[in-house]
Amino acid sequence: MFDNLTEKFDRAFKVLKGQGQITEVNVAETLKEVRRALLDADVNYKIAKDFTNDIKEKALGRDVLTAVKPGQLLVKITQEELTALMGGQHEEINLTGNPAVILMSGLQGSGKTTFSGKLANYLKNKKGKKPLLAACDVYRPAAIDQLHVVGDQIGVEVFSDKDDKDPVSISTRAIQHAKSNGFNVVIIDTAGRLAVDEQMMNEIAAVKTAISPSETLFVVDAMTGQDAVNTAKAFNERLDFDGVVLTKLDGDTRGGAAISVKSVVNKPIKFIGTGEKMEAMDLFYPERMADRILGMGDVVSLVERAQENYDEEKAKKLQRKIAKNEFNFDDFLDQIQQIKKMGNVKDLMGMIPGMGKAVKNLDIDDDAFKGIEAIIRSMTPQERENHKIINGSRRKRIARGSGSEVQDVNRLIKQFEETRKVMQLMSNKKNMASLMSQMGGMKGMPKF
Amino acid sequence: MGIFNFFSRDKKEKLDEGLEKTKTGIFSKLTKAVAGKSKVDDDVLDSLEEILITADVGVNTTLKIIERIEARVARDKYLGTEELNTLLKEEIAGLLEENNSGTATEFTLPEGQRPHVIMVVGVNGVGKTTTIGKLAYQFKKAGKSVVLGASDTFRAAAVDQLRIWSERAGVPIVDQGMGADPASVAFDTLQSAVRQNADVVLIDTAGRLHNKVNLMNELSKIRRVMDKVVPGAPHEVLLVLDGSTGQNAIEQARQFTKATEVTAMALTKIDGTAKGGVVIGISDEFKIPVKYIGVGEGAEHLQVFNKFEFVDSLFSKEKV
Ligand SMILES: Nc1nc2c(ncn2[C@@H]2O[C@H](COP(=O)(O)OP(=O)(O)OP(=O)(O)O)[C@@H](O)[C@H]2O)c(=O)[nH]1
Ligand SMILES: Nc1nc2c(ncn2[C@@H]2O[C@H](COP(=O)(O)OP(=O)(O)OP(=O)(O)O)[C@@H](O)[C@H]2O)c(=O)[nH]1
Ligand SMILES: [Mg+2]
Ligand SMILES: [Mg+2]
Numbered sequence: 001m002f003d004n005l006t007e008k009f010d011r012a013f014k015v016l017k018g019q020g021q022i023t024e025v026n027v028a029e030t031l032k033e034v035r036r037a038l039l040d041a042d043v044n045y046k047i048a049k050d051f052t053n054d055i056k057e058k059a060l061g062r063d064v065l066t067a068v069k070p071g072q073l074l075v076k077i078t079q080e081e082l083t084a085l086m087g088g089q090h091e092e093i094n095l096t097g098n099p100a101v102i103l104m105s106g107l108q109g110s111g112k113t114t115f116s117g118k119l120a121n122y123l124k125n126k127k128g129k130k131p132l133l134a135a136c137d138v139y140r141p142a143a144i145d146q147l148h149v150v151g152d153q154i155g156v157e158v159f160s161d162k163d164d165k166d167p168v169s170i171s172t173r174a175i176q177h178a179k180s181n182g183f184n185v186v187i188i189d190t191a192g193r194l195a196v197d198e199q200m201m202n203e204i205a206a207v208k209t210a211i212s213p214s215e216t217l218f219v220v221d222a223m224t225g226q227d228a229v230n231t232a233k234a235f236n237e238r239l240d241f242d243g244v245v246l247t248k249l250d251g252d253t254r255g256g257a258a259i260s261v262k263s264v265v266n267k268p269i270k271f272i273g274t275g276e277k278m279e280a281m282d283l284f285y286p287e288r289m290a291d292r293i294l295g296m297g298d299v300v301s302l303v304e305r306a307q308e309n310y311d312e313e314k315a316k317k318l319q320r321k322i323a324k325n326e327f328n329f330d331d332f333l334d335q336i337q338q339i340k341k342m343g344n345v346k347d348l349m350g351m352i353p354g355m356g357k358a359v360k361n362l363d364i365d366d367d368a369f370k371g372i373e374a375i376i377r378s379m380t381p382q383e384r385e386n387h388k389i390i391n392g393s394r395r396k397r398i399a400r401g402s403g404s405e406v407q408d409v410n411r412l413i414k415q416f417e418e419t420r421k422v423m424q425l426m427s428n429k430k431n432m433a434s435l436m437s438q439m440g441g442m443k444g445m446p447k448f
Numbered sequence: 449m450g451i452f453n454f455f456s457r458d459k460k461e462k463l464d465e466g467l468e469k470t471k472t473g474i475f476s477k478l479t480k481a482v483a484g485k486s487k488v489d490d491d492v493l494d495s496l497e498e499i500l501i502t503a504d505v506g507v508n509t510t511l512k513i514i515e516r517i518e519a520r521v522a523r524d525k526y527l528g529t530e531e532l533n534t535l536l537k538e539e540i541a542g543l544l545e546e547n548n549s550g551t552a553t554e555f556t557l558p559e560g561q562r563p564h565v566i567m568v569v570g571v572n573g574v575g576k577t578t579t580i581g582k583l584a585y586q587f588k589k590a591g592k593s594v595v596l597g598a599s600d601t602f603r604a605a606a607v608d609q610l611r612i613w614s615e616r617a618g619v620p621i622v623d624q625g626m627g628a629d630p631a632s633v634a635f636d637t638l639q640s641a642v643r644q645n646a647d648v649v650l651i652d653t654a655g656r657l658h659n660k661v662n663l664m665n666e667l668s669k670i671r672r673v674m675d676k677v678v679p680g681a682p683h684e685v686l687l688v689l690d691g692s693t694g695q696n697a698i699e700q701a702r703q704f705t706k707a708t709e710v711t712a713m714a715l716t717k718i719d720g721t722a723k724g725g726v727v728i729g730i731s732d733e734f735k736i737p738v739k740y741i742g743v744g745e746g747a748e749h750l751q752v753f754n755k756f757e758f759v760d761s762l763f764s765k766e767k768v
Contacts, residue, residue: 039501040695042504045502108575108717109717140745141608141612145605194721223690223697224693225504226502250659252699
């Protein structure tokens with residue numbers, strides 16, 4: 001998500017890394033690049049300015065000028081500062097109260113209705129809650145229908161009343177309904193509104209007063225530009241919200257709004273939206289995001305996602321196979337399925353350190369493995385078991401069967417052999433092996 | 449409105465109606481930086497930088513604007529406050545592609561083939577469906593017969609939403625329900641429009657992020673299919689950009705242009721505090737004009753874009 005910014009930082013720090021000695025002049029130059037990178041990433045003008053000034057002070061204060069590896073030190077300082085800016089530790093959503101009431105707020109089209117559904121789904125499946133959705137957008141055409149469709153998708157009841165045009169009344173009645181029907185969370189979807197729309201801001205403030213939610217969330221589009229600060233500030237002044245949701249991070253936006261919003265209202269970013277589907281959400285981890293900005297990859301969440309989807313038993317078995325150099329095309333195919341289960345491939349690859357840039361301009365989507373899969377599926381069981389028997393005529397047959405060229409088959413087999421070699425090497429080193437088993441599904445990752 | 453009183457007032461009024469709430473405190477800053485000075489000095493350039501960056505114009509385009517101004521100053525030697533303001537606006541407006549409908553404030557259709565087919569594209573939630581509803585309302589008001597095509601068959605209740613707009617505008621809609629093939633809906637819509645001798649067709653499409661290859665391919669396909677019913681269709685591809693979007697809009701323009709040959713942009717939600725300055729660089733780089741601006745959620749909240757008014761709004765602080 002922050003690939004472009006990463007690129008900029010990479011370039012900025014290359015200037016430093018290339019030089020053995022650092023002078024105040026080229027620190028200033030680097031920081032100018034940093035500032036520009038932040039602006040290109042839509043970080044607010046003033047915040048970017050303050051940020052770079054801060055870094056400069058810290059850098060000089062820490063004697064960066066005489067440091068052995070000044071570039072690294074500066075990277076470290078920048079990373080620390082970015083993390084601090086985006087909010088330190090991860091903060092959970094507050095679910096106290098019975099029912100706990102969550103109020104959504106934000107500009108038009110930011111993703112409130114979609115996120116209401118995602119959150120209900122998350123609370124239901126991961127936290128064992130019984131959520132109720134409440135349709136309090138009485139303005140947008142088909143807003144209530146939209147929430148009903150979302151509710152149906154995830155099997156969550158939606159409270160609505162097309163004849164009631166008063167969001168205060170609907171939300172209060174929804175909570176009443178929840179109380180008498182055993183729902184322990186109520187998520188209130190509201191209409192999109194502009195911060196400068198006095199009437200609409202009064203309306204949502206009145207809703208908040210009437211229902212005293214345990215959690216008020218401000219939903220903001222990750223693609224938002226300089227205006228993010230104004231909007232966040234205005235909503236915060238009226239609603240004193242508890243957390244921020246950053247949506248549409250599955251795009252290629254640099255996402256500087258995250259930095260702007262957090263630093264202007266000082267409220268934690270609690271969730272991110274990563275797609276249109278109901279599962280496409282995640283918690284927000286500032287330190288990971290900062291690492292990501294600096295091109296250090298988001299290895300932690302990659303490992304977690306791999307773990308969530310990986311079968312422990314299978315992993316051990318695979319481990320033994322690799323050690324004995326018995327990893328075959330069936331295993332390879334299996335690995336591909338595992339990776340696909342983990343989500344969007346490009347997204348995943350972007351989390352690997354140094355890969356962000358590499359995948360940025362690649363046309364990788366969920367079908368990325370289609371060609372590879374087709375080739376493997378055109379192999380006989382014997383061939384999959386032992387790829388060494390795949391001679392020239394077999395290769396031709398496989399190519400025909402999978403609708404690809406012989407060169408493609410050749411390339412895949414070559415890559416497979418190389419991967420096998422590397423895997424065996426790594427599996428022999430104790431520490432590597434443990435890392436790899438943690439990473440589970442990543443082992444069969446083909447090289448692009 | 450002080451030193452920037454460069455454009456006629458009545459023209460401004462309409463935009464200001466929408467931009468009423470848009471103003472921030474930057475304008476006074478520039479005024480201060482310029483006041484009493486006769487040359488473009490660093491202070492002025494700094495304030496200019498702040499104004500433009502804060503309006504989402506972006507670093508590249510801001511530098512370009514500053515370069516152009518510096519070049520003019522070097523050439524013209526002396527530059528006073530008055531000239532600076534005029535020149536500044538000229539230079540910025542010069543980056544904006546000429547809109548074929550010129551400075552007209554009316555919603556007109558170009559001469560030529562009927563039905564005139566407009567396909568509307570953009571990332572999620574920018575205001576595509578709403579803009580279609582507003583356009584339908586305007587064209588209908590101008591006495592044109594309009595047909596809507598519900599090719600967003602994916603987003604929850606998308607068809608219902610467009611249907612409500614078709615009722616508001618009083619125009620027919622062609623749909624195949626949710627989950628249908630969007631290209632097939634577009635095909636149907638055009639056939640129906642031809643049968644009805646309609647003047648204009650507006651095709652709604654699902655929001656999609658421009659980095660999703662499959663979805664972008666789908667868009668190219670919808671586009672191609674229409675040509676089979678009405679040769680040359682779609683005659684226009686309207687890219688809708690959310691006025692509060694930052695620099696990512698450039699990439700959106702690039703990718704949507706690649707997939708569908710965008711012919712014009714609509715900039716929405718500038719009734720808020722966002723300025724939408726990113727369209728300047730986009731218009732300059734991809735040579736596509738901004739055609740409409742969205743200034744609210746109602747049917748009548750759409751205006752024909754006027755670049756001088758727009759540039760003016762980047763600098764304005766409060767309503768005249
Ligand atoms: N790609 C992507 N699309 C998203 C995400 N979240 C929401 N969307 C899409 O963004 C569009 C707007 O989402 P909504 O949930 O309708 O937004 P809203 O804030 O409820 O909009 P209003 O009620 O009109 O203010 C829809 O097309 C959603 O599918 C996300 O994380 N990623
Ligand atoms: N204030 C304001 N709101 C707008 C404007 N244009 C659209 N909206 C609102 O923005 C939200 C999203 O608009 P839609 O027309 O549904 O956007 P879309 O691009 O069709 O969204 P998807 O189909 O989900 O991708 C709705 O709440 C609209 O009322 C505008 O010019 N000003
Ligand atoms: Mg909504
Ligand atoms: Mg739509």
